[in-house]
Amino acid sequence: MWRRTHEIATTEARTQLLPNDSAGQNVIVDDTSSPRFLRDGWRSLAAQFGVGFVLVYLDVDHATIRRRQAENRVSQRRRDVADAVLEEHLAGFEPPEPDEAAVRVTSVEDLAQVLKYLTI
Numbered sequence: 001m002w003r004r005t006h007e008i009a010t011t012e013a014r015t016q017l018l019p020n021d022s023a024g025q026n027v028i029v030d031d032t033s034s035p036r037f038l039r040d041g042w043r044s045l046a047a048q049f050g051v052g053f054v055l056v057y058l059d060v061d062h063a064t065i066r067r068r069q070a071e072n073r074v075s076q077r078r079r080d081v082a083d084a085v086l087e088e089h090l091a092g093f094e095p096p097e098p099d100e101a102a103v104r105v106t107s108v109e110d111l112a113q114v115l116k117y118l119t120i
Contacts, residue, residue, distance in 0.1 A: 006031070006038070010045065017049040027051075034093045039100065056114055057102040062090050 009029055016027045033039045039055060046053035069086060072078050081089075096102035105111050 010041075013042075013045060014049075017045070017051060032089065032093070034089060036094050036097070036100075039096070055096060055100055055102040057096050057104050059095075059104050059106050065090065 009031060013027055013029055029042060031038070031042075033042065042055075043053050065086070069081060073080060103114055103117075105114055
């Protein structure tokens with residue numbers, strides 16, 4: 001399933017990056033991009049279109065992620081992620097390497113600064 005959703009996201013990003021009336025707008029891809037090769041793919045796509053690329057890394061500890069998953073099961077504000085899927089994802093996540101120059105977000109204050117920088 002993730003391969004298919006990644007293909008859909010890539011197609012949508014390409015469409016948004018094509019020259020049109022919305023030139024100068026940001027394209028934001030909301031994706032975990034757990035393995036580096038996926039992040040490298042987004043960098044490559046940006047380079048193909050001659051646009052900048054910023055990797056925003058939401059650095060959240062596993063306990064917080066599991067707590068939020070449990071809270072979501074009560075509120076049902078978002079679709080659920082099965083325990084096995086979450087655990088597999090957490091075990092295999094590859095944090096950004098220093099050469100990726102990720103903007104690291106660890107707090108609401110960090111996020112506010114990122115949003116100001118992106119002028120969203």
